Amino acid sequence: MRAALMRRIHASLDLLEERNAAAAAAAGATGGNSGSGEGGKAATGRDEDAAGAEQPAALDLLMASRDEDGNRLTRQATHFLPLASMPYASQRLGWGQPDQRLTEQIADTVLTLLFAGHDTSSSSLTRIFHHLHNHPEAAERLRREQADVVAKHGSVITEAALHDMPYADGVVRETLRITPIINATLRVALQDFELCGYNVQKGTSLQVSLTQPLLTDARWQGEEQPLAFKPERWLAGAALKQGAWIPFGGGQRLCLGWLLAMTEMKVLLAVIFRGHAVELRQPDEPWVFFPIARPKRGMPARFVVVE
Numbered sequence: 132m133r134a135a136l137m138r139r140i141h142a143s144l145d146l147l148e149e150r151n152a153a154a155a156a157a158a159g160a161t162g163g164n165s166g167s168g169e170g171g172k173a174a175t176g177r178d179e180d181a182a183g184a185e186q187p188a189a190l191d192l193l194m195a196s197r198d199e200d201g202n203r204l205t206r207q208a209t210h211f212l213p214l215a216s217m218p219y220a221s222q223r224l225g226w227g228q229p230d231q232r233l234t235e236q237i238a239d240t241v242l243t244l245l246f247a248g249h250d251t252s253s254s255s256l257t258r259i260f261h262h263l264h265n266h267p268e269a270a271e272r273l274r275r276e277q278a279d280v281v282a283k284h285g286s287v288i289t290e291a292a293l294h295d296m297p298y299a300d301g302v303v304r305e306t307l308r309i310t311p312i313i314n315a316t317l318r319v320a321l322q323d324f325e326l327c328g329y330n331v332q333k334g335t336s337l338q339v340s341l342t343q344p345l346l347t348d349a350r351w352q353g354e355e356q357p358l359a360f361k362p363e364r365w366l367a368g369a370a371l372k373q374g375a376w377i378p379f380g381g382g383q384r385l386c387l388g389w390l391l392a393m394t395e396m397k398v399l400l401a402v403i404f405r406g407h408a409v410e411l412r413q414p415d416e417p418w419v420f421f422p423i424a425r426p427k428r429g430m431p432a433r434f435v436v437v438e
């Protein structure tokens with residue numbers, strides 16, 4: 132899935148480059164941007180490029196991409212997700228009347244982003260708020276850190292400002308360390324091998340626990356209170372424990388969006404903890420764990436201003 136997706140994305144980017152180059156060449160041939168009329172429109176790049184072609188949307192690029200054998204997306208009948216964009220895709224790919232059919236690849240991509248990209252971050256943030264509810268001193272420290280960040284960088288959240296938020300980073304990492312929202316990932320053995328005295332045969336499905344390192348890794352067990360929520364342990368070098376923190380999986384199939392997820396969670400913490408607190412209305416809500424950890428009936432919250 133990842134390799135296929137990455138190939139598609141690269142093919143889409145190549146296509147974008149080709150179109151931009153063609154547009155630049157056409158703009159050169161017509162004397163460039165006159166600032167008015169069709170020439171002006173082309174050079175602003177808002178609606179049409181200089182050759183008169185429409186600016187591609189992401190979906191256009193995906194549809195126009197080819198795999199290494201030159202194949203376009205395949206037409207595949209499915210019954211789920213009457214995606215708003217499919218009539219458009221159907222028309223652009225010449226499939227005739229808009230219908231409910233989706234390509235396997237588009238459905239995969241959309242579902243990946245919905246499940247892998249949305250539920251994961253939202254559940255993790257809910258977990259973070261839950262921990263902060265139980266540890267108001269950590270919430271207070273987040274607010275102090277944000278006051279320092281604003282004093283140093285101003286109110287815009289830049290990359291430099293994000294780097295100056297080690298405590299927020301620690302809060303996110305510590306939450307995922309003791310309460311990862313995905314409990315396990317899957318692998319298929321590509322060859323026979325031995326693991327902890329067991330002979331694993333080629334083709335065997337393996338479930339890899341993402342919570343086990345917390346319970347068994349000697350480096351955590353050597354810590355003071357390994358099961359406690361202590362974001363400050365990340366300020367003291369816990370991040371160096373490679374392989375002992377794997378909430379995003381690892382190896383070649385490491386989560387594709389982990390840096391994005393870390394960034395979005397830190398940005399949200401920064402925005403909220405600049406003068407606000409989070410009040411949970413049902414903090415004792417039980418959690419369920421499949422397919423992803425989340426409070427069974429949600430976790431309504433209020434944001435309140437803190438002086």
Ligand code: HEM
Nearest residue numbers: 133247248251252255316379380381384385386387388392
């Ligand atoms: C806190 C948020 C997130 C967590 C905890 C998380 C966790 C994971 C885990 C455990 C895996 C399996 C990795 C493995 O098998 O080694 C995974 C895969 C993946 N994640 Fe995330 N994820 C998060 C956010 C995101 C976001 C924001 C995106 C994209 C926008 C994303 C896209 C993906 C994709 C595409 C894969 C499949 C990678 C592959 O199979 O090669 N994830 N994620």
